[in-house]
Amino acid sequence: MQRTIDWDDSGGGAVVIIDQCALPGTYRTLRLSTPEELVGAIRRLAVRGAPALGAAGALGVVLAARVHGGDRGAVHADAERIAAARPTAVNLRRGVERALAALPEGPEAVLAQALAMLDEDARVNREASRHAADLLLREVGRRPLRLLTHCNTGRLAAVEWGTALGVVWHLHADGQVEYVLADETRPLLQGSRLTAWELAEAGVRYRVLPDSAAASALARGLVDAVVVGADRIAANGDVANKVGTYPLALAAAHHGIPFVVVAPSSTVDTALPDGTAIVIEERAADEVTCVAGVPVSPDGAEVFNPAFDVTPVDLVTAVVTEDGVLAGRAR
Numbered sequence: 001m002q003r004t005i006d007w008d009d010s011g012g013g014a015v016v017i018i019d020q021c022a023l024p025g026t027y028r029t030l031r032l033s034t035p036e037e038l039v040g041a042i043r044r045l046a047v048r049g050a051p052a053l054g055a056a057g058a059l060g061v062v063l064a065a066r067v068h069g070g071d072r073g074a075v076h077a078d079a080e081r082i083a084a085a086r087p088t089a090v091n092l093r094r095g096v097e098r099a100l101a102a103l104p105e106g107p108e109a110v111l112a113q114a115l116a117m118l119d120e121d122a123r124v125n126r127e128a129s130r131h132a133a134d135l136l137l138r139e140v141g142r143r144p145l146r147l148l149t150h151c152n153t154g155r156l157a158a159v160e161w162g163t164a165l166g167v168v169w170h171l172h173a174d175g176q177v178e179y180v181l182a183d184e185t186r187p188l189l190q191g192s193r194l195t196a197w198e199l200a201e202a203g204v205r206y207r208v209l210p211d212s213a214a215a216s217a218l219a220r221g222l223v224d225a226v227v228v229g230a231d232r233i234a235a236n237g238d239v240a241n242k243v244g245t246y247p248l249a250l251a252a253a254h255h256g257i258p259f260v261v262v263a264p265s266s267t268v269d270t271a272l273p274d275g276t277a278i279v280i281e282e283r284a285a286d287e288v289t290c291v292a293g294v295p296v297s298p299d300g301a302e303v304f305n306p307a308f309d310v311t312p313v314d315l316v317t318a319v320v321t322e323d324g325v326l327a328g329r330a331r
């Protein structure tokens, strides 16, 4: 299966991504040959998702080292532009920093470091999602499970496999998933466009729902557990994730439904004591005022468009990484 993001060493080298802006209607890949092309792809979410952004950050340094050769100042300048392209997902800057650390050993060492990260991502996400799947099987009596998820956390959000949706892959393989409810995830619709595409591809029964219907689904007893990803986890276990995660956690807590966060340990930022310190990316107004490019608000409408929100750890049943349960009530 094609990796969401990978390196192609032919023709001078390029980062190859699945173009997530084109899905679900068109499946195509993009070759990104310069740091500028990569920054553009990150900013428009052609490549997105914390683990995939970590890989993008590392491969972006490979591109910069190829373009600038021995001019380390130029490499570092491009690396900073890549790291700053989206501020909330800690993995992006981490991937840049990890590749930069190999720069003194030369461009081939940078490439080796980046490729190692890609292989590590696949392994770590399978392990983290296995731990979370096992936790759900322990915590929830009903079989098969009815799960609700938000945004996209499958293979498209990583190099391969995924985090919260990786839980579905493990459970589905064992016949333990009745269905998945996928929040459409306005305004960029990662759920209805990407999660639905992945679930259909995997043959998992699913229904797409408006984000505003998720609390009702919990209230009506349609959901056994909520599984979501993360973009940055503070030292105390507070979780920054796609906007709409916080109200989902409030509803899950109110209804006593397990709320499980799945992420690689590389998404944990121990430098931040709690979630109040997490920078939340604000995105363009037209993502809200337009649907499929068609204006749905009056000209000049002012917009509040945070791409993420922060869920306090006391609303989280478990934050699960490849190392097991990191935080939350299930500890």
Ligand SMILES: CSC[C@H]1O[C@H](OP(=O)(O)O)[C@H](O)[C@@H]1O
Residues within 6 Å of the ligand: 048, 049, 050, 051, 150, 151, 152, 153, 154, 157, 158, 162, 163, 164, 190, 228, 229, 230, 231, 241, 242, 243, 307
């Ligand atoms: C597996 S991490 C995916 C994580 O990233 C998404 O944000 P975006 O689509 O803006 O990159 C969302 O927060 C997901 O939970």
